[in-house]
Amino acid sequence: MSNLEKLTLYLPIKGRNTVIDGTYVQHDILYYTPQLHSFTFYICTYVKTVDLSYKLSTEDIQQTLTNIGQQHVTSIVNYIQGGIAACSIFSLPFEFDYVKHLGNEFPNIVFSYVTFLLVEDTNPFKHEFFIRISRSFPLLKYLRIFNIESQVLDGLMTFSSHNCLLHSIIEYLHLTRLDVRYAHRDYVEQFLNETKAFIPCLTEFEVSVDDLKAVTKNFTRKETRRNCARVERIDTLGLLVYLEDVFLYFPSLY
Template sequence: MEPSVMSYLPLSLCYLTSTTFSSSILTHLYINVETLDDCFYLLDGRLRKLTTLCVNVYYVNTFVEIVHNMDQLLNLKCFSLKLFHSFQQYDKIALLLRRMSNLEKLTLNIFIKNRNRVIDGTNIQHDILDYMPQLRSFIFYICTYVEPAVLSYKLSSEDIQQTLTNIGLQHVSNMVNYVTCFVNFVYGVRAACSIFSLPFEFNYLQDLGNNFPNIVFSCVTYLLIQDTIPFEHEFFMRIARSFPLLKHLCIRNRESQQLNGLVTFSSDNCQLHSIIEYPHLTILDVRSSHIDYAEQFLNETKTFIPCLTEIEASFSGHLKAVTKDFTREETRRNCAKVKKITSIVPVVHSEDFCLYFPSLYK
């Protein structure tokens, strides 16, 4: 089983010479690094005996052009690469993978931006599989962000799925979603196109929208959802079923729920929906969302969150409004175990506030 390395700080290798950081006997390495270039340094010949390398990259350096050793990595049998930020240098990844002709197991999680085409089955075949004749296991989650204006064709989930089927990948799926972005101080919309192997083996998933496949993501504990149209109650029912172990939910949606436009916060006794339960959810992030989603999750007549310990909100006024100045009974139970509240404007710790969030002071 892969060791847990997520708690370790990322390392930077760019200032270390090959004689300072090298080994002639190391065969397995699990490591967190700062940039993608650090991954290339690991494979520049200083660790020639490596058979297994698992790398988590925390940042992507897009400004430095460095010429790295491009020799074949014939000893490498297992390689895992996970990037936690989107990047533009897809070609660098493709060139790196082409050096691994004897690879038997590949795990790939990357987010690619500023392309005029999405990464689909055709790219998987030509950029990866054609260069790995020994590959037996391929676990992947690849997301491409593209501007609709630069696309020369219409995006279709069915067409993307067909490209995956065409290359013989059967246990795979995809999602196409439109999300907001902020570039050069201007808000816009871009398409987020994800392809992934099944079962989904990563513990996080992002940019999921209203239209997502009917799949149980049993490993996912962190989920970021966003869309340009509202999330309604039925959508959150699907989320609860599809993500049974969800612990951290981030909601990005500025659109008001249609039903909440008709039913105000005063309608506490009007039970219009079945109650959704998120038994493992501990962190709720509604910083970039309409106030309706704080209402959706804190109101126990809509959602029950027995383990909620942290709330991240953009404005303390949203919490005040939803909880009616921290006196509303329908939102009290979901707030009772909260130990941390983060907001842009600090919350005034009134007497009602202190009674409403007793766990903050334990």
């Protein structure tokens, strides 16, 4: 390790009661690699909030990285289900092709190589959040959403086409796979409704049967038809009976 000059490191860590920050990076990595001149990393620590003896702060974690001379880095703290805090630190530019457990708060940077993204938060995702996602992840192909909170809390009338017109249409030009099985029904609406989203390449869709039927109004609703046109495969929570109305609504199904 003492002669190592280049290191690329992805490290997800669970079961700790402290987060991995700049102090850890200095003492447990950089100290043992004095010849290191290229360090690309993405480290995420998952800690139970009840085990923390202090309040997590993105600014404080960022300062520990600055203190060890790491200037082109950033940090994110996000709270997810189960009383878990997900604390990520990573080098810039971000060179990995996946990001996990991203929440409402994330830096205004472009993740140029990311094709897989998992978003999760204990607060609802607003329409503006997905605008930022489309801009920050231009090559996104696979999106998973974990969020049980309704967008109605954002003042959205989920099934109102009139209200949808108040929002800009978000384009996901490379998205081929979408998983909303463990998300509130509002996020099925967010992506299928053509007045909110345009997903021309969507071919794989993972969704709850009850949510799919409700949002498409039993496969009759006009506003949600276009984003279903190229779907070739549907994986569902619950049993989906493939009758004629399903095949008419999803004409590309095998």
